[in-house]
Amino acid sequence: MKALYDFSILTQSIHMWLSDRYTPAAVTIIEMVLVGVAFMILFAILGLVLVYAERKVSAVIQQRMGPTRVGKWGTAQTLADVIKLVLKEPIINKEADKFLFNLAPFIIMIAAFMAIAALPFAKGLQALDFDIGILYVIAVSSLGVIGILLAGWSSNNKYSLIGAMRSGAQIISYELSVALSLLTIVVLTGSLQLSTIIESQADGWWIFKGHIPAWIAFLIFLIASTAETNRGPFDLAEAESELTAGFHTEYSGLKFAFFFLAEFANMFIVCAIGATVFLGGWMPFHIGHWEGFNAVMDFIPPIIWFLVKVSFMIFLMMWFRWTFPRLRIDQLLTLEWKYLLPINLFNILLMALVALMGWHF
């Protein structure tokens, strides 16, 4: 039953097909290009779908309709927005540092690309399966802040600089909580490799198996990852009412679209990590020894399971964003250093105790 859907067969056959025709070096390059193109397409689709979803969710939460005019139920609205953004003039501030100004959006996108490479979408559908997968993702996903800082600095604009500095302070703080809450689960799995973490959840997801410490870790992960993606109540970096648009105030057209896309790509990545570590990644939902139920759940393809879990996490983040008012910068840092961090450290101890005594399932 386990190998009902195994994408490694597909990827292996592509690899064999290429190996028969080209030299090993050319095969590696072609495969890298293929993976890159696949992720580029994925990001484009993600941007289209998530922007639409965000607008619809926010609309319904605020008792509005959201986009309704372009296409059926406004589904083509984001496509129209993309066309508008592509046709816009890329204005560069006269006093801006032009090289860094143009570089910044690419750094953010590169960080997002590097992070998504390690994500397991389904069995065998993973570009890079490092044995330090989680560490790599945590390290790489925080590189995006360099792009934000560069954008803020090179724009030569007070709003941009303040937004970028806030974003820097925020990500440095909340990176800790994200990493520590993920480590809480790593205590149980004993491995940093993402595929191993998923395999260890075949008989139940960690959020069910890990008891209270896992729930606390999940809650902290939700809060900290929302902050890390500059979203929701933590969107100080682009606080519209104070900083017009924060670090991307001076950007327009396609470069602005890159920042916008990176925000949603980062949201997807963070939610995918959460789904992988806490909710079992592409593992189907199993209940104990109900063989019939489990077989039906196995029948649903793992990629669907993965996407459902990720969209659940994304919905939670959207729900937060459109419910809570924005925090002040001092409240933001108080929340991290006075509440989340101590609770998190204590939670790891608790989880170590649980793992030592074998209280988890």
Added chain:
Amino acid sequence: MRSIVNYFKDIIFGLNSLVTGLKVTGHYFTNPKEIITQQYPENRDTLQMFERFRGEVVLLHNENNEHRCTGCSACEIACPNGTIEIINKKVDIDGRKVKALDTFVYHLQMCTMCGLCIPACPTDAIKMANTFEHAVFDRSQLTKVLNRPGSKLMDGVK
């Protein structure tokens, strides 16, 4: 000790208030029927404007083409931005020359819909209608004469 208790009290209070907020928005999200936005051009035939909506000033006429405006200019004085102009004429009633309304000019383009003219009127001749589709192609069309041609003062109104 107290500070430790307060620390956890703070957390629980904070989480509680967050859950309260989430409940409200969650209710809205799961009840899309409660959406209050109206799809305007589509529902144009069935659209009911609210009673208190102030769209434009109208001079009320009855079925005999009679209005209640005596031409006293109280509304013109009450208007803060010169939207209303009352032009009067003299009419002969029983051999006496009496002041009466000739034209009630209303400049819609200047009106801020403040509604100060309505309580200023001593004879309740004007009211705010709740029409709202005022777009026209020429600015001159916004200057309106509110009394209908051939209309006259209702009997008994002074």
